[in-house]
Amino acid sequence: MQPLLDVSGVTLRYKTPSVLVTATERVSFEVNTSDRFVLLGPSGCGKSTLLKAVGGYLHPSEGEIRIKGRKVTEPGADRMMVFQEFDQLLPWKTVLDNVMFPLLNARKMGRSEARDRAAAYIEKVGLTRAMNSYPHTLSGGMKQRVAIARGMAMEPDILLMDEPFAALDALTRRTCQDELLQLWEETRFTVMFVTHSIAEAIKIGNRILLLSPHPGRVKAEVVDVEHASPTDGSAGRLEREIHELLFAQDGHGE
Numbered sequence: 001m002q003p004l005l006d007v008s009g010v011t012l013r014y015k016t017p018s019v020l021v022t023a024t025e026r027v028s029f030e031v032n033t034s035d036r037f038v039l040l041g042p043s044g045c046g047k048s049t050l051l052k053a054v055g056g057y058l059h060p061s062e063g064e065i066r067i068k069g070r071k072v073t074e075p076g077a078d079r080m081m082v083f084q085e086f087d088q089l090l091p092w093k094t095v096l097d098n099v100m101f102p103l104l105n106a107r108k109m110g111r112s113e114a115r116d117r118a119a120a121y122i123e124k125v126g127l128t129r130a131m132n133s134y135p136h137t138l139s140g141g142m143k144q145r146v147a148i149a150r151g152m153a154m155e156p157d158i159l160l161m162d163e164p165f166a167a168l169d170a171l172t173r174r175t176c177q178d179e180l181l182q183l184w185e186e187t188r189f190t191v192m193f194v195t196h197s198i199a200e201a202i203k204i205g206n207r208i209l210l211l212s213p214h215p216g217r218v219k220a221e222v223v224d225v226e227h228a229s230p231t232d233g234s235a236g237r238l239e240r241e242i243h244e245l246l247f248a249q250d251g252h253g254e
């Protein structure tokens, strides 16, 4: 069966005037429909870079990325991104208008269809009462929920999330994680989620790809993560195992 997303031998580099930075080296993985696929690794290992390349914002210097068999060459409505920053919403538009914006512009929907679709997703993230509010009146957690509703309303093939809860306080972060899982139970969307928190990776993912420090290479993939439970201690054991895998020496002096 063809995977939804096929990342094959992907090397990503940044050229600056003085240096060539290799962010990831020959990274390969496949994401299947309804996966909650987590990219986990230390700061600077190229997680965001990989996500941006899947989004079509960066081009591999080696290897290729395919979605439903089509080569990714540019951004598209089939891959929506949710970022860490709270300022990803348009400040002069209400919550409803923010969620409607890409539906009208990228999906070319009529206003009433876009409004109904946007309202349905705003309800899914529990923000119906804030539908006519402007972003500056919302908390960080609420802004992230709007960004998630906006991405999901487009019904993309894959939702790309770059540490979406990292800037939230611990309690709100936990609530947002729970809500994301609840949304997933309802709609079984495919999500690729970047984090450097092992606990968050275990909570969110059903599969976790572990990347080595700079430049990021695949260290291991952990599957069946959802069977790790916080109540019987298996999540804690998995967390320790992942920590060892991530920080194990691999003979290259890392």
Ligand SMILES: Nc1ncnc2c1ncn2[C@@H]1O[C@H](COP(=O)(O)OP(=O)(O)OP(=O)(O)O)[C@@H](O)[C@H]1O
Pocket (backbone or CB within 6 Å): 014, 015, 016, 021, 022, 023, 041, 042, 043, 044, 045, 046, 047, 048, 049, 050, 196, 214
């Ligand atoms: N625009 C850029 N120009 C040059 N180098 C960059 C650029 N963006 C990222 N890098 C470099 O590429 C490498 C990977 O960065 P990236 O942001 O993808 O890592 P990350 O794993 O997402 O880190 P973090 O968890 O800290 O966000 C780093 O060495 C970084 O310094």
